[in-house]
Amino acid sequence: MLRRPATTLTITSEDVAAYEDRRAREALVAAQQARRAAAVAAAQAQAQQEADMEGVDRVLQEREREGEIRREYQHHLTV
Known part of the structure; x- marks a missing residue:
């Protein structure tokens, strides 16, 4: 049987830094989306409460x- 040499992968410090930057951006976007969703939910709850009070x-x-x-x-009737 013929054998071929093993495939070698090389990961540089730039690769690691790019990965970490990408993950940090993803975490930032997720946090921003969570804050926006919380703000929308709070506004909707307040609007609902105001509507309930108006009712x-x-x-x-x-x-x-x-x-x-x-x-x-x-x-x-009594007069």
């Missing part, structure tokens, strides 16, 4: 108005 205020105003109408009607 509660609207319901309370409607109930207050219904109470006023009821009181006026009852007052009208």
Whole structure:
């Protein structure tokens, strides 16, 4: 059988530095994306909370108005 020489790989310090730089950039991008996602989630939660509070205020105003109408009607019946 014929044998060929083993394949030799050479990794230089520049290769290692380029790899480390690439990994650092990837980590930075991932951190930025995570911060953006957290900011979006916080903004959505705040908007939802504000919408919920507006809904509660609207319901309370409607109930207050219904109470006023009821009181006026009852007052009208007693007069």
